[in-house]
Amino acid sequence: MELEEIEAIKQLKARYFRYLDTKQWDRWGDVFTEDAVLDHPANRPEPIRGRAEIVATVSAGLADLVTVHHGHMPEIEITAPGRAKGIWAMYDLLIGPTPDGNGQARYEGYGHYLERYVKGDDGNWRIAHLHLRRLHLEIERHVRDLDVSAFERWERE
C-alpha cells in the first residue's frame, strides 16, 4: 500500500476544501490539472473543462456566498504509478442571496465526490476529474414579501 501517496492525496483534498471556503482562487486552481474536468450534474448538465474555466465558473458562482465544505471517509486507491482514484463523502453549507435577490437562501447538501488524481512532474498530486453526486439537498429560503400598499388599501376601504 502506497501510504505516502494516499496521505498526499488526503492533504490535496483538504487544500481543495480550505482554498475553496477561504476563496483563495489562485491556490485553489493549482489543486487541478490544466485539463481537469469538474462535473456537478445537479448544478449544470455539462461538465466544466479546464482549470481556468473551473476557477472562473466556481469563483463567480460562490462570490456572494458563505460556503462551508467538509470531506469525510476517503477511499483512496493508487491505480498505477502517478495515477489514483478516490471517493469522499461530503457535506456542504451555502448561505447567500436568493436567485431573485429578494431574500436569503440556505443550502445544505450531502453526497460523494468521485475523483481521479494525477501526479505531476513537480511531484504534486492534482485533481484530474471531479464528479460530485448528491444524496440529499435541503433548501431553506427566507423571502422578503412585504407589500405595504395592500395594508394601505385595506385601511382606505
Add this chain to the structure above:
Amino acid sequence: MTRDQLEALEAIRQLKSRYFRYVDTKRWDRFGELFCEDAVLHVPVNRAEPLRGRAAIVERVRRGLSEMITIHHGHAPEIELLGANRARAIWPMYDRLTSVTTELSADPAAPGFGPRYEGAGHYVEQYARGDDARWRFAQIELRRLHLESERHLRDVASSGAAPASAAA
C-alpha cells in the same frame, strides 16, 4: 508503529468508509460482504437484542433504511490492533435519516409525514482479518449520544373525539 500496522489501520479506515457508502447508496450485497459470517450488530436504542449473522444484519438494515434518504458520516477514529488479525476501534458518528414519502403514514400511532432523525454517537467495533487478508466487521455496537426526531403529524380525525374540557 510498523509499516504493516499503518497499512492495517488504513485498510480498516477504508472498510468503515465502504460501510457508510454502501448503506447510503443502498448497495446491499456489497454491504453484506463487509461483515464476517457470524458478525453481531447491536443498536440498543433501536432494539434490545443484537442482530446475529451477516444475513440477518443485511436483511434488517435493508428493510429499515432502503426507503429513506440516509447520510452517515464517521470522524476521528481510534483504532487499536490486537495482533495480526484482530483489531478494535471507536468511531464518532453523525447521521441524518429523512423520509420523503408523499403519502401519509398508515401507522395509527404516527399518522402524517416524516419522520426525520438526526443523531450522533459512537460506533464501538471489532474487526477480523480473514484468510483472504481482508478486514471485516466482527462486531458493531452503536451507542447514541443524542437523537433528534421530527414528525409531521396529521391530527384531524382525533379532534372530534377530544374531551369537552379540552375545547377552549
